[in-house]
Amino acid sequence: MTKTLPRRAFLSLAAAAGLSAAAGPAVANAPARSLRPVARSDDLLRRLQTPPEELIARARLDGRVGFAVADMADGKMLEDHAPNLGLPPASVAKALTAAYALEVLGPAYHFETRVIATGGITDGVVQGDLVLAGGGDPTLDTDALAALAAGVKAAGITGVTGGLKVWGGELPFVRVIDPLQPDHVGYSPAVSGLNLNYNRVHFEWRRAGSGYTVSMDARSGTHRPDVTMARMGVVARDMPVYTYSDSNGRDEWTVARGALGDGGARWLPVRKPELYAGEVFQTFVRAQGIQLGAPTVIDALPAGETVARHESAPLRIILRDMLKWSTNLTAEAVGMMATRVRTGAAPASLTASAAEMSAWGRESFGLDSMAFVDHSGLGEDSRISARDMMTALYNIRRRKGLKPLLKAFPMRDSQRRIISDHPLKVHAKTGTLNFVSGLAGFVDLPDGTELVFAIFTSDMDRRAELSRAQRERPPGGREWNRRAKALQQALIERWGVLYSA
Template structure:
């Protein structure tokens, strides 16, 4: 069990983390007079801290490291390294996206998903079409759609004469967040104004004789409806493990038989989110005796009457979960929704929306280096400097709830075990891509000093050598990430000694 440590114990251990030792001279004979003891107070601890350059060299990351740290009370920059360098922030970008959404939409904003009808309702029968209309809720899940179907039944609907339409036009359709990611990674799905289960479909397989039973489901905590818009074929090969094709209006997948073993499961990205939500809703409506035709995507929402609705949690709660779990779909949806609120018009595409957020940041914080291509940080072409990231966080510190939404960053011992009850509190957003690591946020020291910082590390040459297939789990990627996080902690511990009051 890890014991809690006092501030004094921590400060002493920080010396060991820096890898420096203090040697005592061995005397051949006792001195004639008593030696004056060397002072070993706070000044001594500050003097023996290793320079930041030594910590960076020891991390052996290759590429480049930049950082900036300031006193959060005074705004005075205390230390920086390569301040003019703009680097990919990875998911640290979500901290700015959260601030953007909070300012433009408000912390109490709720996203609404509705069931609409054309042609009116007569004796429980919809005379025209039934429409599932998305309101850009990034958290809509299968359980919520089950409740929405039940609400439709409670409204007295028993049948629909026309078709079943699905509408996701509250936001522009994005085929995938980052085109440079492998086809099968669930963190780069499509995005639209109607999303379900973070646009992931659950693929499960079990050995059955010489073959496999496979299932594609819109799985949630309480329900497991099968879907047909996404299909999986097991193919006798070893590589590639997965292939994807947009075929006949469906997500057509194949998987290598040699990679499956006896059984397993994983989430796959959804490329047709409106059809996904429509199929799942159709299943639940039918369970209530309401037969619906196959869902059909419509581009424009016709004049229609609302029959049932469901609302998301407040934006504040959504953003807290986004920053904790780093959900890319949430970031893109709230970012594009904020752009629509800021401009009064639909963003042309994801890149245009991200550029509008960059413009907002320049106007709001006076920073110049920010140049984003998305709201999640998934794209490697996103750029911002450490001082500009830090400056934005500093200005958001007052008059914003952002700090309270950030996740605690655990400090660890030399065996990477979390140190419980550590005297330093770090609230920050992490960011990780292959050979890219970022961390930005706030440090609360035991004496009440508060620091604001940003650290970015990237080995873009090493990243550029990866094929798309290697980008899910590249060789050496995990150990590089551990060294980057160790460097982040070493810098924070250095600052805690140098800049405590």
């Protein structure tokens, strides 16, 4: 049955696209040539929509643009531009990582972190070591370690003859997700089979007389344990703001005194995640009256008795939060765990795991252009075409129900203010790198039509000119990104007018 869009809703779409009911050849954005008379103003409004090539030219992105949009009902392509051009997906890649993990691991999958006692237990005393064994959980936090320590006490353990060992070998160790990022950005931490607080440590500073007091801790909502495996020194300089070195078995940081002001805080990436988790766990075990020495990282997991365990939330919840907050650590951990289960062995590296996921994309959906270097989209060398991304979302929507996990994408006015009653409802994954912007997902039209789309834009030449230090806040980056997002919305509004019944 043909769906009829109420005229009021159609006019709302037209208004959102910058038109009015009385629009004629004299309005801004009108085509240069005259239109043939048409019987209905609805048809006229459709004919007056700005062509996509003109929208792209107005955006002045000075790079490459590719998009594809189809009807979700039958997969019919409605409109495209350079649809086969492979471009960086940025964090749009996480939508494919979510689908990969859902298919391989299942929505009810739980990550498990265990405490293992080796050598047996006699009269409450472990006759060997206590081992904190990671299970790849990307969401493990300080509160969970406190609960694990309480679980050890509840198991009747009062002492340990050996030491505290930590194991993260469930997943390969990745020192940094993207080596091209500045050292201090929290979104590019290490990845391991044992992760804590998204592998970030909290750095806080306060002016004290002529100097500063600083702290490094693993805070949560209820705990604030200090750590010594990451240290900060305040240095009399203006630039660079931060320096990092791996020294004396610690993450050694310095910060420029001239950048600190009166006080503040930020999260810094952790490069030694097993030691980080081990030190925090040691603090909580000691608080339970069980004395342990400093943690030691081990390569092989010994046999023993599990005395406490922590289960993550179901994978579906983890993925929902990953897509909402775009957490890179989560994407890399769930992607590598999916590869481990799919292949029966831990991947050799993050790049190898991403290649396995790309192979899955080609096998499952025919995504010939898919060539990822990670699971988060942080690496600039990942590529996929708009057509393939749209095709993947079309099939995933039908097979896996991914749409409910995607967050709502708000439509905005010319001042970037959210339009709360906009007639188009968009659920999508955004992706942003310096001079790279992507958006892919679904559009619900007022008449019930559902569209699936992907839009990728990038200026890799301009990105290549950036120094490593400029990558956190590049000159011109914010304005370029604003224009890219404006183009994305203009295309969606165009489709809303053109493809409503």
